[in-house]
Amino acid sequence: xxxxxxxxxxxxxxxxxxxxxxxxxxxxxxxxxxxxxxxxxxxxxxxxxxxxxxxxxxxxxxxxxxxxxxxxxxxxxxxxxxxxxxxxxxxxxxxxxxxxxxxxxxxxxxxxxxxxxxxxxxxxxxxxxxxxxxxxxxxxxxxxxxxxxxxxxxxxxxxxxxxxxxxxxxxxxxxxxxxxxxxxxxxxxxxxxxxxxxxxxxxxxxxxxxxxxxxxxxxxxxxxxxxxxxxxxxxxxxxxxxxxxxxxxxxxxxxxxxxxxxxxxxxxxxxxxxxxxxxxxxxxxxxxxxxxxxxxxxxxxxxxxxxxxxxxxxxxxxxxxxxxxxxxxxxxxxxxxxxxxxxxxxxxxxxxxxxxxxxxxxxxxxxxxxxxxxxxxxxxxxxxxxxxxxxxxxxxxxxxxxxxxxxxxxxxxxxxxxxxxxxxxxx
Amino acid sequence: xxxxxxxxxxxxxxxxxxxxxxxxxxxxxxxxxxxxxxxxxxxxxxxxxxxxxxxxxxxxxxxxxxxxxxxxxxxxxxxxxxxxxxxxxxxxxxxxxxxxxxxxxxxxxxxxxxxxxxxxxxxxxxxxxxxxxxxxxxxxxxxxxxxxxxxxxxxxxxxxxxxxxxxxxxxxxxxxxxxxxxxxxxxxxxxxxxxxxxxxxxxxxxxxxxxxxxxxxxxxxxxxxxxxxxxxxxxxxxxxxxxxxxxxxxxxxxxxxxxxxxxxxxxxxxxxxxxxxxxxxxxxxxxxxxxx
Numbered sequence: 021x022x023x024x025x026x027x028x029x030x031x032x033x034x035x036x037x038x039x040x041x042x043x044x045x046x047x048x049x050x051x052x053x054x055x056x057x058x059x060x061x062x063x064x065x066x067x068x069x070x071x072x073x074x075x076x077x078x079x080x081x082x083x084x085x086x087x088x089x090x091x092x093x094x095x096x097x098x099x100x101x102x103x104x105x106x107x108x109x110x111x112x113x114x115x116x117x118x119x120x121x122x123x124x125x126x127x128x129x130x131x132x133x134x135x136x137x138x139x140x141x142x143x144x145x146x147x148x149x150x151x152x153x154x155x156x157x158x159x160x161x162x163x164x165x166x167x168x169x170x171x172x173x174x175x176x177x178x179x180x181x182x183x184x185x186x187x188x189x190x191x192x193x194x195x196x197x198x199x200x201x202x203x204x205x206x207x208x209x210x211x212x213x214x215x216x217x218x219x220x221x222x223x224x225x226x227x228x229x230x231x232x233x234x235x236x237x238x239x240x241x242x243x244x245x246x247x248x249x250x251x252x253x254x255x256x257x258x259x260x261x262x263x264x265x266x267x268x269x270x271x272x273x274x275x276x277x278x279x280x281x282x283x284x285x286x287x288x289x290x291x292x293x294x295x296x297x298x299x300x301x302x303x304x305x306x307x308x309x310x311x312x313x314x315x316x317x318x319x320x321x322x323x324x325x326x327x328x329x330x331x332x333x334x335x336x337x338x339x340x341x342x343x344x345x346x347x348x349x350x351x352x353x354x355x356x357x358x359x360x361x362x363x364x365x366x367x368x369x370x371x372x373x374x375x376x377x378x379x380x381x382x383x384x385x386x387x388x389x390x391x392x393x394x395x396x397x398x399x400x401x402x403x404x405x406x407x408x409x410x411x412x413x414x415x416x417x418x419x420x421x422x423x424x425x426x427x428x429x430x431x432x433x434x435x436x437x438x439x440x441x442x443x444x445x446x447x
Numbered sequence: 448x449x450x451x452x453x454x455x456x457x458x459x460x461x462x463x464x465x466x467x468x469x470x471x472x473x474x475x476x477x478x479x480x481x482x483x484x485x486x487x488x489x490x491x492x493x494x495x496x497x498x499x500x501x502x503x504x505x506x507x508x509x510x511x512x513x514x515x516x517x518x519x520x521x522x523x524x525x526x527x528x529x530x531x532x533x534x535x536x537x538x539x540x541x542x543x544x545x546x547x548x549x550x551x552x553x554x555x556x557x558x559x560x561x562x563x564x565x566x567x568x569x570x571x572x573x574x575x576x577x578x579x580x581x582x583x584x585x586x587x588x589x590x591x592x593x594x595x596x597x598x599x600x601x602x603x604x605x606x607x608x609x610x611x612x613x614x615x616x617x618x619x620x621x622x623x624x625x626x627x628x629x630x631x632x633x634x635x636x637x638x639x640x641x642x643x644x645x646x647x648x649x650x651x652x653x654x655x656x657x658x659x660x661x662x663x664x665x666x667x668x669x670x671x672x673x674x675x676x677x678x679x680x681x682x683x684x685x686x687x688x689x690x691x692x693x694x695x696x697x698x699x700x701x702x703x704x705x706x707x708x709x710x711x712x713x714x715x716x717x718x719x720x721x722x723x724x725x726x727x728x729x730x731x732x733x734x735x736x737x738x739x
Binding site (some may be wrong): 080083084087091109112113209219220221222270271272273274275276280283284287289401402404405407408412415416419421422430434 | 492493495513514578579580581597598600602682685686687688689690691692702705706708
């Protein structure tokens with residue numbers, strides 16, 4: 021009996037050491053780029069023998085799931101992805117590991133990234149904490165088939181005196197929005213919309229309205245850091261926003277987020293929408309869209325909101341070296357290109373110009389253009405709170421619950437208070 | 448020395464309740480004490496330590512916070528509307544089901560179905576159903592030639608939409624509790640009343656309601672406490688909006704903690720809410736007892 025026991029133990033011991041392989045755990049968001057990366061995982065596992073477990077969850081749960089892990093001395097994730105919103109907070113709390121030593125040791129050239137993205141989700145005050153993973157800068161999608169329709173072109177010309185083409189200025193865009201808003205079944209209610217607003221309070225309205233702000237030539241901060249949310253440009257942007265809700269966008273759109281807005285266009289009920297560039301592929305997917313092949317993409321007049329996710333190794337990561345190995349692999353030119361070929365949103369300049377990528381995805385140079393003109397959103401320690409507070413005032417203004425100028429003044433005040441709290445401005 | 452039987456029974460009782468008590472202590476008392484302590488410290492997610500005591504500063508901040516007054520008011524309106532409407536509907540359904548003899552199981556299953564759905568799923572389903580352009584509700588209205596309704600995007604409508612969804616989801620809880628109470632009522636008083644020629648309404652007012660009082664108290668109390676804590680459907684359906692029209696206190700607390708990163712302030716808010724709930728429970732319980 022004893023012998024059998026010893027023999028059994030030995031077999032177990034060897035069996036366990038044979039099957040033992042390192043496994044790294046990554047927390048990611050359920051977005052197309054995560055799916056593309058998952059498809060390529062076997063390559064990494066074959067190359068390195070390291071197993072990869074990706075836990076993909078929805079955006080709204082990510083922050084509250086990440087924070088407890090980052091707070092503990094040993095978390096359960098080796099590698100994470102960080103939204104640009106959280107960069108200020110995570111680095112201030114010292115939750116992310118500086119990557120400069122790794123970058124130097126392995127000769128990683130960070131200049132391969134689009135500079136705006138490296139600033140957004142790469143470097144903070146001269147220290148590299150992240151490598152840019154994918155970008156979700158916002159752009160305008162529009163009905164190609166309608167803009168190219170000679171009948172529409174003629175009607176537009178006679179109505180406005182302008183040529184119907186992809187708009188490059190805000191007034192031109194707004195004329196088109198007005199022109200395409202229609203009551204097709206003549207029941208007295210608009211059923212085809214010039215644009216779609218995503219005005220839900222908080223994150224949704226803050227991101228979406230930013231594009232209106234940039235469209236008016238507005239900015240979030242003056243050069244001395246003072247907030248500009250009650251500037252003439254900001255007030256005009258909100259006036260346009262309100263006008264859209266009242267006339268050119270579906271009735272409930274003050275409560276929409278990006279998925280609802282996407283659906284309106286995908287169902288063929290609207291002419292244009294400002295949305296994340298990563299949503300674009302969805303319009304060409306017959307499973308989610310009835311306007312396959314009819315949607316074009318172009319920069320938002322005045323520039324769209326820049327957004328991106330970066331890879332980071334938390335200080336609480338149990339296997340930093342393995343996590344770095346994976347990050348290096350995922351960001352190698354080869355894999356980054358393969359991701360782009362699958363439909364991913366690149367961050368490295370060379371990929372936007374790669375012949376093979378352009379052949380498969382002809383609109384990628386436009387994505388490069390969108391990224392080049394993308395505008396900044398405030399990134400500081402309290403960005404998440406900023407988005408909530410300002411997003412509330414924007415929504416109050418948009419729904420008319422608060423008088424426009426008062427809401428923008430209150431938004432400005434709330435923003436200033438947070439900047440002071442963060443030490444960016446004197447009281 | 449041998450223990451008396453009574454003493455032994457007592458000891459056995461203590462022994463049996465110990466594991467339960469210990470669990471309660473860990474999962475209820477500990478978080479409450481931790482929250483109360485944290486509410487007096489500058490405890491943020493950026494610096495999660497009890498190292499800077501700030502006294503009542505967090506409470507002061509809460510009182511000075513924009514929109515907190517609105518949030519308390521909206522929460523009270525929400526709690527009152529949902530609990531009262533659910534009670535009336537629940538009681539009517541319970542009364543009618545109590546008389547039913549056939550297919551009782553079928554009714555039970557239909558009634559319990561919403562209750563078995565996770566609130567997050569309830570929120571997601573209703574958000575799609577009530578979508579202004581693509582939702583089935585407005586589509587049906589259009590077939591009837593009624594103008595579409597902006598269910599979740601309009602300040603006044605959104606509040607009642609949320610109340611409606613909550614009622615749809617929770618009314619069966621009320622019904623089941625009341626039904627259990629009704630079916631346990633003795634038959635004799637009714638028979639006696641019938642003999643004396645009392646009408647159905649008379650029976651309801653003079654027999655059913657007084658006899659049901661303890662059950663009604665418990666049902667209303669439980670729903671009241673659950674209703675004050677409502678979070679999921681707000682989080683999924685409106686995020687407190689449009690504007691502040693559905694901004695319940697629970698969602699306010701969540702925002703302070705996870706967007707404002709300020710656990711101290713969120714704890715102060717939670718303690719405030721706890722005190723309100725305790726008072727409400729205490730007074731309602733006392734009032735109902737005094738009626739007996």
